[in-house]
Amino acid sequence: MGDVTEVLPFPGSSEISAHFAYAVSVGHGGSSSAAIKEVAAHLGRLTQLRLDIRKIDTPLLGTGHGDLSDFVSASALRDGFSSSAYGSELRVCANGSKDRFASITNIFRGSAMVYCPHCSHDQRFSYAEPWHLIQCENCGREHQAESWLNEDLEPLGDPFADLEEALPPSPQRRVVASQEDDPIHLTPLQEGPPEHCVFLSHNRSDKPMAREIGRFLRHHGVEVWFDEWDIYGGDSVIDKLEAGIKMSDFFLLLVSPASMKSNWVRQEIRSALNRQIELGTMTIVPLMVRPVDELPPFLSDWKRIDFIERIRHPSPFDELLTAIFRPNRKPKLGRPPIFGLPT
DSSP states (O other), X not given: OOOBOOOEEOSSOTTTOSEEOOBOXXXXXXXXXXXHHHHHHHHHHHHHHOTXXXXXXXXXXXXXXXXXXXXXXXXXXXXXXXXXXXXXXXXEEEESOHHHHHXXXXXXXXXXXXXXXXXXXXXXXXXXXXXXXXXXXXXXXXXXXXXXXXXXXXXXXXXXXXXXXXXXXXXXXXXXXXXXXSSOOOOOOOOSSOSOEEEEEOOXXXXXXXXXXXXXXXXXXXXXXXXXXXXXXXXXXXXXXXXXXXXXXXXXXXXXXXXXXXXXXXXHHHHHHHHHHHHSOOEEEEEEOSOOSOOOGGGTTSOOEEOSSOSSSSOHHHHHHHHHHOOOOSOOOOOOOOOSOOX
């Protein structure tokens, strides 16, 4: 149990899926949390190895003939998929009532800090428990979830209202578990121009890697200037390079022995440095794609991303997205202690 077969092209409509594979989640003795977790971990590794695999649909494994509870299966899927690539999604399909869907959804959410509306006592509330009623550990009173306060001291309301309204009515509901701080999310389509544009500076010997990085970034909403895509026959190469650097706010330098000897790459670096010095609107990110004996002194000040060792966690692709979008990685700031409350 826990094995996943080779990924094959899906023989049906491309609107349904591009690939498919089989997972062994049930044996003669039923199923187990370890087997489900191993399946999910295998799927997570696929997203690290295959840039074309980002959204994976799976049933709630082991809950049929495997006799596992929803909690055991969903928890194992969540934990096993934790090593997946940034932006990947494991979409878990489950039939049943709204209450079952709400319970499964919040197994992926984990728990939250809530405050009793009667005595202000704070406690962790697990969303795997019935969501409509919470008993205070301090005063012992029970209150509906909508009357409790969240960490911002605002009414908790219906924890599932927004999620339910966003999902289309269907007897088969989907729970999305993804690699982000809040594992349950619905990602809207991007509207308007991309927030960021990157310039890919590279030597021709590194073009396959540059192409792979460019496709990955465009898939995640980042505009990319890449000579293979942006320079046509009859164009002035120098003018196009200058225009590409001017429109970009990130300069991605693919570092290799060949690029460090390239006159074209040197010219692009000079243009990027001038733009950084004059306008302060250019961030230079060295990407180590091949080992080099010695780095030029001007690269020593910038934090580098290692694309040589690609199978690791977090992956270099994750690090690159983090460098571009700059999410807040600090733990959430807690609420200051309250002193002298009346008893």
